[in-house]
Amino acid sequence: MAKTNDLAVFITTRTASCNECGEDLGRRAWITLTEDRDAFCLACADLDHLAFLPVGDAALTRRSRKHSTLMAVVLQWSRARKRYERQGLLVEEAALTQAEQECLADADARARQRERAAGRRAELDEQYVARFAQKVRKMVPNCPPQREMLIAEHACRKYSGRVGRSAAAKQLDGNAIQLAVIAHIRHAETAYDNLLVQGVERYEAREQVRENVAQVLAQWRGV
Structure with a gap:
């Protein structure tokens, strides 16, 4: 116009x-x-x-x-x-x-995003992620929509060393899946990351948000 x-x-x-x-x-x-x-x-x-x-x-x-x-x-x-x-x-x-x-910078950024997305897809065993996500949703039925996929994808990156790649998790062990859920809550639902940025030691930061994590986990479980 x-x-x-x-x-x-x-x-x-x-x-x-x-x-x-x-x-x-x-x-x-x-x-x-x-x-x-x-x-x-x-x-x-x-x-x-x-x-x-x-x-x-x-x-x-x-x-x-x-x-x-x-x-x-x-x-x-x-x-x-x-x-x-x-x-x-x-x-x-x-x-x-x-x-x-x-505009060129935007185009380059979009190209990099596509490359990263392709790389993430290549790292994932889609069937395993789907099973992992199902177990997450069963464990925490009240978690926000699609959150189980985020948790599963994050936890299941190949070669990443995240909890989703452990032997127990490969067998869809309940405790390993709970650890993945807790890790997600810690990062996405609490001030944990901000505490780390402020220089708070990791273990101290975890202790500070422990109660908050437990509250969110209970809400997601519906208990």
Whole structure:
């Protein structure tokens, strides 16, 4: 959506000339129009330093708008639709460069997320995780929806040394599964991680949240 104070640049369908410098601009010239319908080339309109960003990339357009102090909407008359249609934006070169860098960073971040997700899936024995999750849900039927899958996936990473990979857990031992549930509660439902960040020793931090963990575990068990 164009801002109300956006300048407009028109791509002509007929030959045009600049009312200020007198240059013959030919057809498909890029001009601005005054209220009196006088045409000015981009140089005379002080817009020739702007870079053209075609329509099509919403994120790049949004960010370019954000960073560009001066901009103009580029419009062209559609004979078929009998209206002006947006072709893109003229924005400051520095703004476009910054917007491109931000979009590239996002694309790289998304690619890294996909790689990490693929790696996590490769580490998991899906059937084992499903069985582990079923046991978790049976043990703590009142835990939040889908939480059993989080606990199972976290506990069952191959080669991780987490409790879910122990021999007892591989046999779906109740005590090992309870340890996985407690570990999840400690991290997700208490201030345990914040205590560690503050420099509290691990065993002391566990002691501080022990009662909180027990309360949450009892709630999830429904007792």
